Amino acid sequence: MSISRFRLATGVIPRLVVGTSLLLVSGIAAADYALNFQQPVSSIGREVFDLHNLITIICFVIMALVAGVMLWSIAFHRKSSGRKPATFHDNTKLEVLWTVVPFIILVGMAIPSTSALLHMDDTSNSDMTLKITGYQWKWEYEYPAEGIKFMSTLATPRDQINNVADKGEHYLLEVDNNVVLPVGKKIRLLVTANDVLHAWWVPALATKKDAIPGFINELWVKIDEPGIYRGQCAELCGKDHGFMPIVVEAVSDSDFKKWANRQKGQMVAAAAAAGKSWSKADLLKQGEKVYNQNCAACHGATGAGIPGVFPAMAGSKVANGPVNGHLDIVLHGKAGTAMAAFGKQLSDVDIAAVVTYERNSFGNKTGDVIQPSQAKSLR
Amino acid sequence: MSAKGSYYLPEPSAWPIVTSAGMFLLALGLILTINSVAPGSWIMLAGFAVIVYMMIRWFGQVITESEAGSYNDQVDMSFRLGMGWFIGSEVMFFAAFFGALFYIRQFSVPWLGSGLESELLWKGFESTWPTAGPQGPVALPPNSHHVGENQFSPMGAMGIPFINTMILLSSGVTVTWAHWGLKKDNRAQLITGLFLTVALGITFLSLQAYEYVHAYTELGLTLQAGVYGATFFMLTGFHGLHVTMGTIMLIVILGRSIKGHFSAEHHFGFEGVAWYWHFVDVVWLGLFIFVYWL
Amino acid sequence: MAHDHPTGLKRWLFTTNHKDIGTMYLVFAFTMALIGGSMSLVIRAELFQPGLQIVEPHFFNQMTTVHALVMIFGFIMPAFVGLANWQIPMMIGAPDMALPRMNNWSFWILPFAGTLLMLSLFMPGGGPAGGWTIYPPLSVQGGIGMDFTILTIHLLGISSILGSINIISTILNMRAPGMTLMKMPMFVWSWLITAFLLIASIPVLAGAVTMLLTDRHFGTHFFNAAGGGDPVLFQHVFWFFGHPEVYILVLPAFGVFSQIIPTFARKPLFGYASMVFATATIAFLSFIVWAHHMYTVGMPMAGELFFMYSTMLIAVPTGVKVFNWLSTMWRGSMTFETPMLWAIGGVFTFTIGGLSGLMLSITPADFQYHDTYFVVAHFHYVIIGGSAFALFGAIFYWLPKWTGHMYNEGLGKLHFWLTMIGFNLTFFPQHFLGLAGMPRRIPDYSLQFSGFNEWSTIGAFLTIGAQFIFFYVAFKTIKGGEKATKEVWEGAEGLEWTVASPAPYHTFETAPNVK
Ligand code: HEA
Numbered sequence A: 001m002s003i004s005r006f007r008l009a010t011g012v013i014p015r016l017v018v019g020t021s022l023l024l025v026s027g028i029a030a031a032d033y034a035l036n037f038q039q040p041v042s043s044i045g046r047e048v049f050d051l052h053n054l055i056t057i058i059c060f061v062i063m064a065l066v067a068g069v070m071l072w073s074i075a076f077h078r079k080s081s082g083r084k085p086a087t088f089h090d091n092t093k094l095e096v097l098w099t100v101v102p103f104i105i106l107v108g109m110a111i112p113s114t115s116a117l118l119h120m121d122d123t124s125n126s127d128m129t130l131k132i133t134g135y136q137w138k139w140e141y142e143y144p145a146e147g148i149k150f151m152s153t154l155a156t157p158r159d160q161i162n163n164v165a166d167k168g169e170h171y172l173l174e175v176d177n178n179v180v181l182p183v184g185k186k187i188r189l190l191v192t193a194n195d196v197l198h199a200w201w202v203p204a205l206a207t208k209k210d211a212i213p214g215f216i217n218e219l220w221v222k223i224d225e226p227g228i229y230r231g232q233c234a235e236l237c238g239k240d241h242g243f244m245p246i247v248v249e250a251v252s253d254s255d256f257k258k259w260a261n262r263q264k265g266q267m268v269a270a271a272a273a274a275g276k277s278w279s280k281a282d283l284l285k286q287g288e289k290v291y292n293q294n295c296a297a298c299h300g301a302t303g304a305g306i307p308g309v310f311p312a313m314a315g316s317k318v319a320n321g322p323v324n325g326h327l328d329i330v331l332h333g334k335a336g337t338a339m340a341a342f343g344k345q346l347s348d349v350d351i352a353a354v355v356t357y358e359r360n361s362f363g364n365k366t367g368d369v370i371q372p373s374q375a376k377s378l379r
Numbered sequence B: 001m002s003a004k005g006s007y008y009l010p011e012p013s014a015w016p017i018v019t020s021a022g023m024f025l026l027a028l029g030l031i032l033t034i035n036s037v038a039p040g041s042w043i044m045l046a047g048f049a050v051i052v053y054m055m056i057r058w059f060g061q062v063i064t065e066s067e068a069g070s071y072n073d074q075v076d077m078s079f080r081l082g083m084g085w086f087i088g089s090e091v092m093f094f095a096a097f098f099g100a101l102f103y104i105r106q107f108s109v110p111w112l113g114s115g116l117e118s119e120l121l122w123k124g125f126e127s128t129w130p131t132a133g134p135q136g137p138v139a140l141p142p143n144s145h146h147v148g149e150n151q152f153s154p155m156g157a158m159g160i161p162f163i164n165t166m167i168l169l170s171s172g173v174t175v176t177w178a179h180w181g182l183k184k185d186n187r188a189q190l191i192t193g194l195f196l197t198v199a200l201g202i203t204f205l206s207l208q209a210y211e212y213v214h215a216y217t218e219l220g221l222t223l224q225a226g227v228y229g230a231t232f233f234m235l236t237g238f239h240g241l242h243v244t245m246g247t248i249m250l251i252v253i254l255g256r257s258i259k260g261h262f263s264a265e266h267h268f269g270f271e272g273v274a275w276y277w278h279f280v281d282v283v284w285l286g287l288f289i290f291v292y293w294l
Numbered sequence C: 001m002a003h004d005h006p007t008g009l010k011r012w013l014f015t016t017n018h019k020d021i022g023t024m025y026l027v028f029a030f031t032m033a034l035i036g037g038s039m040s041l042v043i044r045a046e047l048f049q050p051g052l053q054i055v056e057p058h059f060f061n062q063m064t065t066v067h068a069l070v071m072i073f074g075f076i077m078p079a080f081v082g083l084a085n086w087q088i089p090m091m092i093g094a095p096d097m098a099l100p101r102m103n104n105w106s107f108w109i110l111p112f113a114g115t116l117l118m119l120s121l122f123m124p125g126g127g128p129a130g131g132w133t134i135y136p137p138l139s140v141q142g143g144i145g146m147d148f149t150i151l152t153i154h155l156l157g158i159s160s161i162l163g164s165i166n167i168i169s170t171i172l173n174m175r176a177p178g179m180t181l182m183k184m185p186m187f188v189w190s191w192l193i194t195a196f197l198l199i200a201s202i203p204v205l206a207g208a209v210t211m212l213l214t215d216r217h218f219g220t221h222f223f224n225a226a227g228g229g230d231p232v233l234f235q236h237v238f239w240f241f242g243h244p245e246v247y248i249l250v251l252p253a254f255g256v257f258s259q260i261i262p263t264f265a266r267k268p269l270f271g272y273a274s275m276v277f278a279t280a281t282i283a284f285l286s287f288i289v290w291a292h293h294m295y296t297v298g299m300p301m302a303g304e305l306f307f308m309y310s311t312m313l314i315a316v317p318t319g320v321k322v323f324n325w326l327s328t329m330w331r332g333s334m335t336f337e338t339p340m341l342w343a344i345g346g347v348f349t350f351t352i353g354g355l356s357g358l359m360l361s362i363t364p365a366d367f368q369y370h371d372t373y374f375v376v377a378h379f380h381y382v383i384i385g386g387s388a389f390a391l392f393g394a395i396f397y398w399l400p401k402w403t404g405h406m407y408n409e410g411l412g413k414l415h416f417w418l419t420m421i422g423f424n425l426t427f428f429p430q431h432f433l434g435l436a437g438m439p440r441r442i443p444d445y446s447l448q449f450s451g452f453n454e455w456s457t458i459g460a461f462l463t464i465g466a467q468f469i470f471f472y473v474a475f476k477t478i479k480g481g482e483k484a485t486k487e488v489w490e491g492a493e494g495l496e497w498t499v500a501s502p503a504p505y506h507t508f509e510t511a512p513n514v515k
């Protein structure tokens, strides 16, 4: 398709200040203007792309006909050209015709659509499974057969978002841990969520499915070629819905195996770390990292929260109260609120670290040091 | 009312805007109350008072106009259409809750107990009905007493619910009988019939109140008892609310009948209430079948 | 007019007159359009450039949500009810609505409900931020603002139901002798069918938000799998209301097109009977297509297919309407006064939106379009390009009848062209944004989307700016101007053109005779 990825111009996007009209014009001229789907790289993606192009063309033709008739009568059936109005107001043959012909067109569109749909629905004979869980506002990926599980969060620095630093090439579409998948394999994706609705969408792979807490949705993908494919959460999931990207790294099967082994090694090392006793300084350092990655989105980098929605950590009764109460809410969350059960997402080390951090930061001065074993015992 | 040819054109009236203000207060008060903001319940009460006052005055005015013979056949027809379509909208309101019940029973509960969901998320959950879901209290056989922690017992169909079905069905008969009386201009029959209907309505409500207390105190069946509890109380509760409104309306027309209102030919006030009552009756049948019985 | 009615403020507060109430509806709608429009400017200004410039994400989501609620429930719906109030009695030869006091009640609920919604924005935690579709579990998480929203919806629903009951009773019971159903003007027919849609769908929305309220505050588990419920249940109930709702927004607009086009083509409406039939078919179909908003929730295959086919079918009756309008213009003797510009422009832009709707109805393709700006483009094309354009057309068409004055044709046309250009500039590029992969409801986007977003923002400012012209023209016409004749338009047909301009307070004190 020639219209598939037509760009009027490419170039760097100048950083513009709202209102400076001169810069504005040049900015518009230099920006990206993609007019159609991203180039599909999966079998389903290609099928959907063809279908999309087909229905687009049909709609264009219909629109052209409608506009044509309209323009014709505007041009020629006007009073100023001295026309007397005709008096007809019925024509059964014509009316039957324009009921039946659209119907036939619709049937023509329904046939390839149905076949594409049936094709997409068939998750049988898959080569591997990836379980995807949406959290506010990050994705968890689990490879059940390989025994791998990790979180993937936005990696774009806040400074870029706040226009303090220059925006990088993959602004908002970059994560700390890419989800790595082999090419040429039929991969079954199981999508679910832990708190609210999300949707896992990578345009080039044509995979969009809602992630629904308590239920599992299935779909499949077979990636054609190695590469990095970027997508985003596609269901409003709260404050940072716009900031939970997806990055799929498609690699050859052998590279995938190597990657999987490395991951497993890292998980073993992490498990070992939980056994030992941690120093306060190490806990605070680790805690800050965990806090900024998992908690700051709601409770704020400075612990101020958003009044009425997310409680402040600074001066919080819980963060300054009994340790067990604090551990409890972090581990088990609070039902019916945005406060999730982080016990499911974080290791004992991370829980201990973040609680230690919260109890000794933002003006909180409890002096407590919490060890991973304490977190473990409350699970 | 001014005499405008054959048309009915009421004079300007303060009641609509007063009513709207009352509704606003009621809504605001409710919001504040459920969020435990202190003056909430007072605001709610104020709103309620405004609405009750309005009903007495506005409906009183309508009744006066009607008795003064200001309403011609066309107005009568407008009222009929109005009441009919209002009941139609109520039907759709209940349809939403019935739809939710069917969806839960046909789809969500079976899904939770099968396939990937039961394999990966809710291990060991079996889809049966009644249920309070994978993490809710466990369902016991209907009406079993001595319900323990984390258990509940659904409401059986054959005790009070069955009696209540009989009560509502007979109240449908009594109100029709009263209507016959009215059409024959037999006042005694009209008043007796209405009185019996009101009595049956109140009996129904008392039995339902008893049933609720029983559910909460002995069956462990509460609003929180998963989807069973939720659908049970939502459907029966809204129905109960409608029976309450219907009973109040019946009491009003009983009072009017005693005062000598309505004529054998002109009695839309009566008929409107009777329709409403029949509607409440039919909804109950649906409830009895789908909530209690099947 | 000997009939005495209070003057000053009391005239408006206590009125039982359909014209007064119609005016109040229109003024209310106009106010809400400005509020909702300002919110859309906040949205567009934030999206002008990548990066967060002017609002926090949480507030951005509130703007998106409240913008939609205000525009749909506060602008389009009340505006059409206002038109119904003004026009239906005049068009069927009645002195007023069937239930005049209730008429005033259904209006006065609106300002109170609007206040409740606006109050939510000032609550701790802010207004609703879960999108106008308020899907749980997100909407269960929200603060007190969500409760304000829920109760607002209840109040608005009561208002709509009362209004619809009144409209149905009026149309079925107040027609002048000889005005058979199949002689009624198309606008009246459209409203009759719209009122049925409202009565059947609004209570379902009330049910949905009631369940949401109990899930939030009384511990029920309708939408929580742990208790056996399902978040998707809410979506089914919501869209059972939501899809008929979109035709509630557009059917009265179709009615307006069917009034304006024959007038300025000086030729009777083509295919009156098939128009009625098509409208009824659309209304019927609208109740069995709701799940096309939920293709990605993972429905069973049979459901996906059923909803795809039924949705596609709507194109047939809608096509009949479009073709009938074209045939009405065909070989007419057309002039292009402002109302006609709006009608032609409206049919044109609506068809664009309808065709993108058809693309959305194709399930496998919708997997890609869903929750992107392609959807945003679609519905602004049908709602603004269809409903709002028709509203403007209707205002200019009937304003001389209402006020007795002609509006300024030149400024009217200027308003049309600026709005037309601004609107297309705003929303046409959004198709491309959606196709290229820009999700909706995001306050910030990656760099590839920057170009078209700039265009879109510029277009939005242009569109809103043009509305000040509208305000000026309308205001001037109400205040004074060239006297309008009884007939106003050369080709106009119908009872409203047989009475003086401005129309008397109670239009038909004795019923006219319709041949
Ligand atoms: C006025 C309001 C209005 C109207 C009239 C429509 C009309 C239609 N809509 Fe739209 N729609 C919305 C308002 C409206 N919509 C809104 C607000 C949303 C988003 C809600 C949200 O998520 O926030 C939405 C979303 C929406 C979706 C969900 C998208 C998604 O979220 O993924 C779908 C999917 O099927 C859809 C389809 C349609 C169809 C098929 C029509 C049809 O009725 C269109 C029929 C018209 C034509 C087809 C053109 C004229 C016909 C011809 C010229 C005949 C010849 C044609 C052929 C033979 C093809 N709409």
Ligand code: HEA
Binding pocket: C026, C027, C029, C030, C033, C034, C037, C040, C041, C043, C044, C064, C065, C067, C068, C069, C071, C072, C075, C076, C079, C130, C131, C132, C133, C376, C380, C383, C384, C388, C391, C392, C395, C423, C426, C440, C441, C442, C443, C460, C463, C464, C467, C470
């Ligand atoms: C009636 C419906 C309506 C109207 C008129 C509009 C008008 C506009 N909308 Fe909106 N919009 C929605 C309904 C509407 N919208 C909905 C339902 C959503 C989805 C929300 C969600 O995701 O939850 C949405 C979302 C939405 C988004 C996406 C936000 C997001 O996903 O984050 C954007 C972004 O550009 C946007 C922009 C605009 C703009 C620039 C206008 C401008 O065109 C506004 C210009 C103003 C007018 C054209 C009206 C002028 C009218 C008058 C001056 C009054 C005349 C008075 C009488 C005739 C009485 N809208």
Ligand code: CUA
Binding pocket: A134, A135, A137, A197, A198, A199, A233, A234, A235, A236, A237, A238, A240, A241, A242, A244
């Ligand atoms: Cu997660 Cu949006």
Ligand SMILES: [Cu+2]
Binding pocket: C242, C243, C246, C290, C292, C293
């Ligand atoms: Cu729809």
